[in-house]
Amino acid sequence: MRNDEHSRSILTEEEKDMIDEELSHYPTKQAGAVEALMIVQRRRGWISDELLLAVADHVGIAPAELDRSATFYNLIFRQPVGQHVVLVCDSVSCWLMGADRLRKRLQSCLGIGAGETSADGRVTVLPNVCLGACDRAPAVMIDETLHGPLTEHELDRLLDSHVLQGAR
Amino acid sequence: MTIDDRPLTGLIRRHGPPPTLSEYEERGGYASIRAMLGDMTPEEVQREVTDSNLRGRGGAGFPTGKKWSFVPMGVDAPRPKYLVVNADEMEPGSFKDRLLLEGHPHQLIEGIIIAAYAIQAEYAYIFVRWAYRSSVTALERALREAREAGLLGHDLFGSGFNLTVHIHTSAGRYICGEETALLNALEGHAVIPRAKPPYPQVCGLWGKPTIVQNVETLCNLPHILTHGAEWYNDLGQGKDAGTKLYAVSGRVRRPGVWELPIGTTVREILENHAGGMQEGYAFRAMQPGGGSTGFLTEEHLDVAMDFESLSSVGSRLGTGTAIVLDDRTCPVGFVRNLEHFFAQESCGWCTPCRDGLPWVERLLGALDSGNGRPQDMDILERHVTFLGPGRTYCAHAPGAMEPLKSALQHFRSDFDRHIAERGCPWRSHATAR
Numbered sequence: 001m002r003n004d005e006h007s008r009s010i011l012t013e014e015e016k017d018m019i020d021e022e023l024s025h026y027p028t029k030q031a032g033a034v035e036a037l038m039i040v041q042r043r044r045g046w047i048s049d050e051l052l053l054a055v056a057d058h059v060g061i062a063p064a065e066l067d068r069s070a071t072f073y074n075l076i077f078r079q080p081v082g083q084h085v086v087l088v089c090d091s092v093s094c095w096l097m098g099a100d101r102l103r104k105r106l107q108s109c110l111g112i113g114a115g116e117t118s119a120d121g122r123v124t125v126l127p128n129v130c131l132g133a134c135d136r137a138p139a140v141m142i143d144e145t146l147h148g149p150l151t152e153h154e155l156d157r158l159l160d161s162h163v164l165q166g167a168r
Numbered sequence: 169m170t171i172d173d174r175p176l177t178g179l180i181r182r183h184g185p186p187p188t189l190s191e192y193e194e195r196g197g198y199a200s201i202r203a204m205l206g207d208m209t210p211e212e213v214q215r216e217v218t219d220s221n222l223r224g225r226g227g228a229g230f231p232t233g234k235k236w237s238f239v240p241m242g243v244d245a246p247r248p249k250y251l252v253v254n255a256d257e258m259e260p261g262s263f264k265d266r267l268l269l270e271g272h273p274h275q276l277i278e279g280i281i282i283a284a285y286a287i288q289a290e291y292a293y294i295f296v297r298w299a300y301r302s303s304v305t306a307l308e309r310a311l312r313e314a315r316e317a318g319l320l321g322h323d324l325f326g327s328g329f330n331l332t333v334h335i336h337t338s339a340g341r342y343i344c345g346e347e348t349a350l351l352n353a354l355e356g357h358a359v360i361p362r363a364k365p366p367y368p369q370v371c372g373l374w375g376k377p378t379i380v381q382n383v384e385t386l387c388n389l390p391h392i393l394t395h396g397a398e399w400y401n402d403l404g405q406g407k408d409a410g411t412k413l414y415a416v417s418g419r420v421r422r423p424g425v426w427e428l429p430i431g432t433t434v435r436e437i438l439e440n441h442a443g444g445m446q447e448g449y450a451f452r453a454m455q456p457g458g459g460s461t462g463f464l465t466e467e468h469l470d471v472a473m474d475f476e477s478l479s480s481v482g483s484r485l486g487t488g489t490a491i492v493l494d495d496r497t498c499p500v501g502f503v504r505n506l507e508h509f510f511a512q513e514s515c516g517w518c519t520p521c522r523d524g525l526p527w528v529e530r531l532l533g534a535l536d537s538g539n540g541r542p543q544d545m546d547i548l549e550r551h552v553t554f555l556g557p558g559r560t561y562c563a564h565a566p567g568a569m570e571p572l573k574s575a576l577q578h579f580r581s582d583f584d585r586h587i588a589e590r591g592c593p594w595r596s597h598a599t600a601r
């Protein structure tokens with residue numbers, strides 16, 4: 001199989017349909033490219049080189065152009081992440097209210113710091129700018145759900161129920 | 169207070185689902201659209217909004233009517249025109265638009281229809297940050313209801329006006345909230361600000377006339393059309409018109425967001441609404457309008473939170489979302505945290521921002537860890553000048569310098585202590601806490 005054919009076959013029909021639907025809302029292909037990456041990432045966890053090529057091919061733009069966007073946005077992952085992603089707010093309101101304590105707790109519970117993935121591949125911890133939940137500081141986002149304000153004890157419970165048990 | 173005093177938030181249930189279309193319509197929702205499409209020209213809508221003295225709620229405070237007045241109108245105007253909703257709320261300390269997006273999406277849609285009609289835009293994009301998942305869910309549901317009810321789409325109410333609305337979910341990065349960088353983000357290009365002129369009103373999205381408007385600004389429009397410009401002017405307490413969503417975070421008893429007459433004093437917001445400081449903490453200073461605004465101190469507590477009053481004391485209303493610095497938190501650490509954010513989020517397009525902000529962050533880090541030198545203070549002062557207004561492509565670096573500049577004024581002795589004592593005087597305390 002030729003390289004580009006291989007790339008094209010990587011995306012499922014469902015993913016292609018969803019990308020096409022998204023592209024239909026814009027007059028140019030580039031405009032829908034970031035959402036196309038997010039559609040694929042939501043299913044695959046992260047964007048490998050093969051997936052990047054496949055998305056670029058399907059959307060119809062140059063891979064380098066797509067990768068410029070993929071590497072610019074902090075929430076498009078070009079490296080493997082765990083099954084769960086914990087975004088820890090590191091901006092000022094959460095810092096004031098004890099975000100560092102939450103980060104230390106994650107370090108001691110999971111053995112990983114910000115930007116790392118646990119050895120069992122279950123969870124990735126990432127620092128994130130202000131989550132827009134300053135009245136609930138300190139806050140974290142686990143996958144697509146916001147939590148806060150959190151004490152260390154409440155963080156433990158969340159990790160137990162959402163991350164370590166594997167429930168989504 | 170009645171709903172008429174809090175037009176934007178009166179129907180929001182703090183712990184419940186947003187109003188459905190039928191609930192909203194029972195309370196007068198979308199009535200302004202029917203009236204507008206029935207017997208108002210776009211020029212009349214523009215005039216009403218100009219007369220209301222509404223100023224943009226996204227941070228810069230540009231008069232909304234004036235912004236619209238630069239859009240080419242009439243049969244010869246370039247087509248299509250676009251309305252872009254800036255829902256990329258990401259400035260540290262800001263969480264007001266989230267309340268409007270999650271709590272009352274139909275109000276925003278009504279505002280979108282009004283703004284789009286006023287400039288005769290046929291497409292609107294709502295640009296939402298990724299982290300606002302629940303906002304997107306609420307918006308999607310409301311848009312579906314509005315489309316099914318014929319409030320969006322083709323030939324609305326037989327007026328010949330068409331409007332298509334689409335949600336664009338972004339994937340992070342603060343610079344996307346900058347007006348022209350946002351346009352590049354929407355087009356899928358490298359996310360850097362654009363040179364002005366040409367202004368987006370003339371040459372915006374895909375080179376067509378475009379208005380970029382903050383969520384809160386748009387949410388004011390249905391009420392202005394329903395009750396009139398005079399009523400809206402009377403809502404404000406000082407020179408500015410309308411209400412404002414004010415918020416407070418930090419060591420206060422009740423962090424939160426409240427809709428109050430614009431021009432409410434700092435003291436009333438801090439004491440009556442945020443409940444004052446938590447037990448064991450005293451007020452030291454605050455940023456009145458998000459991470460890019462200059463500090464206010466105790467002497468400013470009776471200043472009105474409006475555009476002019478805050479600039480007269482060297483700060484800005486910004487987003488109206490305050491961050492409180494308490495007496496047990498290191499001001500140098502506070503500013504270091506802010507400058508880390510700004511350095512990280514620089515798009516790297518212009519040199520002062522790309523190279524200057526990391527330098528500021530490193531200097532503050534050195535001070536914090538006990539490696540600061542007296543001459544570092546001069547270097548910091550120089551950055552305040554060279555990264556200031558007029559030296560950079562957009563407002564990112566100047567915004568980053570506002571808290572630094574005011575911190576060097578108000579907390580100079582704290583900076584000096586870090587140098588003299590070779591470290592952070594608060595550190596031992598912070599670890600004990």
